[in-house]
Amino acid sequence: MKDLKKITEIEDLRRIAERKVPRMFYDYVDSGSWTETTYRNNETDFDRIKLRQRVLVDMDNRSLATQMLGESVKMPVAIAPTGFTGMMWADGEIKAAQAAEKFGVPFSLSTMSICSIEDVAENTNAPFWFQLYVMRDKDFMTNLIRRAKAANCSALILTADLQVLGQRHKDIKNGLSAPPKPTLANMLNLVTKPEWCMNMLGTKRHTFGNIVGHAKNVEDLSSLSAWTAEQFDPRLSWDDVARIKDEWGGKLIIKGIMEPEDAILAARSGADALVVSNHGGRQLDGALSSISALSDIVQAVHAENSDIEVWLDSGIRSGQDVLKAISLGAKGTMIGRAFLYGLGAYGEDGVRRALELIYKECDISMAFCGHTDINTVTDNILVKGTYENLKTTYL
Numbered sequence: 001m002k003d004l005k006k007i008t009e010i011e012d013l014r015r016i017a018e019r020k021v022p023r024m025f026y027d028y029v030d031s032g033s034w035t036e037t038t039y040r041n042n043e044t045d046f047d048r049i050k051l052r053q054r055v056l057v058d059m060d061n062r063s064l065a066t067q068m069l070g071e072s073v074k075m076p077v078a079i080a081p082t083g084f085t086g087m088m089w090a091d092g093e094i095k096a097a098q099a100a101e102k103f104g105v106p107f108s109l110s111t112m113s114i115c116s117i118e119d120v121a122e123n124t125n126a127p128f129w130f131q132l133y134v135m136r137d138k139d140f141m142t143n144l145i146r147r148a149k150a151a152n153c154s155a156l157i158l159t160a161d162l163q164v165l166g167q168r169h170k171d172i173k174n175g176l177s178a179p180p181k182p183t184l185a186n187m188l189n190l191v192t193k194p195e196w197c198m199n200m201l202g203t204k205r206h207t208f209g210n211i212v213g214h215a216k217n218v219e220d221l222s223s224l225s226a227w228t229a230e231q232f233d234p235r236l237s238w239d240d241v242a243r244i245k246d247e248w249g250g251k252l253i254i255k256g257i258m259e260p261e262d263a264i265l266a267a268r269s270g271a272d273a274l275v276v277s278n279h280g281g282r283q284l285d286g287a288l289s290s291i292s293a294l295s296d297i298v299q300a301v302h303a304e305n306s307d308i309e310v311w312l313d314s315g316i317r318s319g320q321d322v323l324k325a326i327s328l329g330a331k332g333t334m335i336g337r338a339f340l341y342g343l344g345a346y347g348e349d350g351v352r353r354a355l356e357l358i359y360k361e362c363d364i365s366m367a368f369c370g371h372t373d374i375n376t377v378t379d380n381i382l383v384k385g386t387y388e389n390l391k392t393t394y395l
Contacts, residue, residue: 002349010317010338011356017088017344020196023189024174025087029340032092032281033166039281042315045289045390050383051097054370058151062363062372068332069155069251069272069309075359076326076374080313080334081131081157081255086114086206088344090199094123096343099351101126103359108157108334111144116209117151127154129253133162134240135231140215145248147210155272156248158241159279161256163234166283178330199347240271255313255334258293260300267306273331276312280336290314291325292390298329319361323369326377328387335392 005014007013018026032039064075079100086092093115098106100123108129113171120128130148135141148156170176175183190197200206211227217226245252254266255275266274276294278287290312298310312325313334322333333379338358342350366374381386 001352002346004346004353007345007353008357009352010341010342010357013341013350014337016346017341017350022193022196024171024176024185025084025187026344027174028084028168028176029082029088029337030346031103031168032285033168033283034285034311036281036285038287039277039283041289042145042278042291043317045291046315046317046321046324048386048390049291050386051320051324051369052381052383053368057144057367057370062367063362064359064366064374066332066375068106068311069253070376071106071154072104073106073332075322075362076330076332077316077322077358078106078311078332078334079108079339080106080128080336081129081159082336082340083110083112085110085340085343087341089196089347090203091115091119091205092343093120095348096339096351097124097128099339099348099355100128103352103355105355109153111210112208112263113210114205114208117144117147117153117393118163119209120207121151121351126217126252127152128158129153130157131157131159132244132254133159134233134236134244136233137216137231142247143214144210145244148252149325152163153250155251155253156244157253157255157275157351158244158271159255160262161277161283162232162278163236163260165232165281166285167352168282186367192222193205214302216323219325238265238269241336245270251341253311258287258290259298260296262299263297263310265305267301267304267308273309273311275313275334276310276330277285280314287388291321291328293323294374295387295390316358318387319363320360320365323365323377324382324387326374327377327381329379341365 009113048103066076093113096297099106104207109132111133130153251272253273254271256277257263259275276290276297294312309331311332312330339351340353342354369378
């Protein structure tokens with residue numbers, strides 16, 4: 001285990017990952033769609049929210065422990081499902097899942113992962129969550145759900161905001177595709193990433209493990225590109241949610257909710273949790289930041305008298321961001337880029353360090369705000385006027 005005590009913030013991990021990871025894969029993680037306005041606002045809108053410092057409060061015996069979907073977690077943070085994770089570091093999904101398990105937070109595996117459902121299940125002990133992209137091939141979808149059940153996944157995450165793919169300029173310029181294009185620029189860039197190359201030579205996992213060998217007529221990388229280009233289903237609707245929930249039969253999370261009307265429909269669908277998320281600013285550029293959409297969605301769910309849990313992702317880079325989301329009504333949060341930076345920098349040790357940093361900052365900031373239990377935190381820790389009108393910036 002590496003001694004990473006001098007890594008003091010997520011930004012440190014980002015800078016190291018940028019040096020170590022091939023340009024096309026780093027840019028895939030660290031980019032948004034079109035002008036990247038929403039991607040940037042996801043972070044900067046957190047900064048606008050200010051905390052109230054309280055003093056002479058007994059700060060002993062603090063706890064960030066809580067529950068997400070009835071599962072005990074060390075802090076209200078889960079690792080979000082992200083595609084191409086195994087291209088940030090060899091066997092990346094396995095490494096991240098192992099780090100999450102040891103730390104005590106949930107791990108989510110993407111349909112578009114490099115390591116397969118079975119790979120992760122064979123290398124971990126704790127149940128993990130599986131994220132489902134809805135494809136046109138219904139037999140493949142049914143088989144994916146069956147595989148997730150067989151792997152003892154404890155929840156299914158339905159991503160609702162990828163019926164069509166947002167344009168990310170960097171991916172086009174870098175020639176990122178499935179499989180990636182071996183352009184001269186990409187090959188020259190690989191020469192400058194010796195550690196990454198050596199790690200990749202030591203694993204057999206270089207493709208989308210959930211798809212290749214499982215989807216019809218997709219037996220290798222050469223046939224993968226055409227399949228993925230035509231498979232994302234733009235017809236996905238709330239009727240499909242009911243069918244998927246019935247087929248899954250377990251706990252269901254709907255990810256990609258940004259409006260109160262959709263939050264109400266999610267609650268009525270029977271989902272157990274919803275994630276306020278704009279896909280990290282990677283889909284609809286010009287959309288609200290996730291944190292600015294949170295309060296209205298929480299209020300809508302409460303008005304519906306629903307017990308659906310509201311979580312948030314997109315933009316979280318620190319423990320203070322987690323604390324602010326919880327104070328505005330989120331039951332939990334999910335991190336994507338924050339753990340990916342750690343993974344790209346130092347593999348499993350980097351993910352562990354990312355979780356440690358977020359935990360420590362959330363814990364200490366909570367204490368400064370006069371609380372010792374994350375479950376008692378409300379918006380009374382926030383400075384009035386810094387969070388009620390987050391949306392006014394966009395009007």
